[in-house]
Amino acid sequence: MIRIAHFTDLHVTEEPSRIPWRMLLSKRFLGWVNLSIFGRYRLFAESVRIGRALVRDLEAVRPDFIVSTGDLTGISLPSEFASAREVLSPILEDPRVTGIPGNHDVYVRSAQRxxxxEKSFGAWTRTDLSVDEIPTGFRDIHPYPLLRLLGxxxxxxxxxxxxxxxxxxxxxxxxxRQIAALDSLFRHPRATxxxxxxxxxxxLCRADxxxxxxxxxxxxxxxxxEVIRRHSVSxxxxxxxxxxxVLEPTALWPFAIANPGSVSSLQPHHSRAYHVLGVDRGHINLEVRRYDRTSECFQPWPEAPGAGRISGNLRRGN
Ligand SMILES: [Fe+2]
Ligand SMILES: [Fe+2]
Incomplete structure (x- = not known):
């Protein structure tokens, strides 16, 4: 069995009064208004503490692989990247981790430029395919789409x-182009x-x-x-x-969807959870671990909606 931990949207966010004005001469000003006036900062005020608890929990759970699906920062400030890096330092060089950026990690053009x-979390941009193994038409977008062969x-x-x-x-x-490359990679002999x-x-859609x-x-x-439906994506x-x-497969969408939600949002209706997916001979079991603000630890949440065996019309790849 392969166990994959998946966390997302940690949003390590700078305290608004500490952000220098010269950093706000861009779309970041709108982000600053959201943080300070509309209270978004308060929603992520515990992200550093929760991030540290997450790293401790991952050390205890010992998954085989770890996936981060981005939004590690608030408005792509260098200081936010530095804090996020520091919080996640125990797994920064960990070869088990694959990570992709979220929109808040490329919030402004200067952050992308x-x-x-990439300077903070580029080590997580891992793929197991060399350029030579990519179809010739897609070599210019290597390393994306990333492909990890897990066990x-x-x-x-x-x-x-x-x-x-x-x-x-x-x-x-x-x-x-990336969708076409993915279409091709789904048929790659190493993924068969x-x-x-x-x-x-x-x-791909909202909860409903x-x-x-x-x-x-x-x-x-x-x-x-359309491409996902044509291949045997589970x-x-x-x-x-x-x-x-968590959405079960259906006849129309024959694949499951699992979104753990923001691991750190303090919004009352958010869960502050991450997932551990156990994959065994085509079957997938979903465990949920939720942050408890009293003990400042993650704990199992077996009664979470969608926890347990993902059933329905799950397909095994070929
Ligand atoms: Fe987010
Ligand atoms: Fe996002």
Whole structure:
């Protein structure tokens, strides 16, 4: 059995009064208004403490692999990346980890240009395919889509679906070339016969399966879903939507979806949880571990909605 821990949306966020004004001459000003006036900072005020508890819990749980689906920071400030790096330092060089950025990690063009995410967490951008193993038409976008071959059991694909956006737009896009590359990689000989899992930052839909808003969701979700449906993908992992949910496979969408929600959001209806997925001969069992603010530790949450064996029409890869 392969056990994969998945956490998302830690959002290590700078205290607004400590942010220098010169850092706010961009879309970050809107982020600052959200943090200070609309109280977003208070929602993530415990992210450092929760991040440390998460690292301790991962050391105790000892998963075989760890997936981070982004939004490690609040508004892509260098100081936020430094804090997030410090919190996650025990697993920074850990070869078990695969990580992709969230939209808050490329919040402004300068953060993308200066590669702030890559400088802090680039070691997590891991793929097990060399350039030579990628179909020739897609070598220019290597290392994406990332492909990790986990034991003999699992092929984990990860996408980069974030880009800096304008004011009042937090949407994502995978892009036609990356979707075509994914379509090709799903058939790669090294992925054949394995349980296929796909990780991305944005959700394919909301908890009720309705599409996310145009300015908040994945712009090319329909194209991506079309490719996922054509291949034997068992499970899609994502973050971005801070409320946790798990969706079973259906006839129309023959793959499960597991979003642990933000691991650190203090919003009362958010869970502050992460998932541990056990994959065994095509079967997937989902464990939930939830942060307890009194003990400052993560604890098992067996009665969580969606916990246990993922059933329904789950497909094994071929
Ligand atoms: Fe987020
Ligand atoms: Fe996000």
């Amino acid at each position: 200066e590669q702030l995410y 003999d059991e699992v092929a984990l694909f990860s996408l980069r679906d974030v880009r800096p956006t304008r004011y009042h737009d937090s949407s994502g896009r995978v892009g036609a 016969g394995r349980t296929k899992i796909l990780a991305l930052h944005y959700g 399966r309705s599409p996310d808003r145009r300015r908040h969701g994945l712009r090319d979700a329909t194209d991506l879903i 499970l899609v992992l994502h973050g971005h939507l801070h409320g946790r949910f």
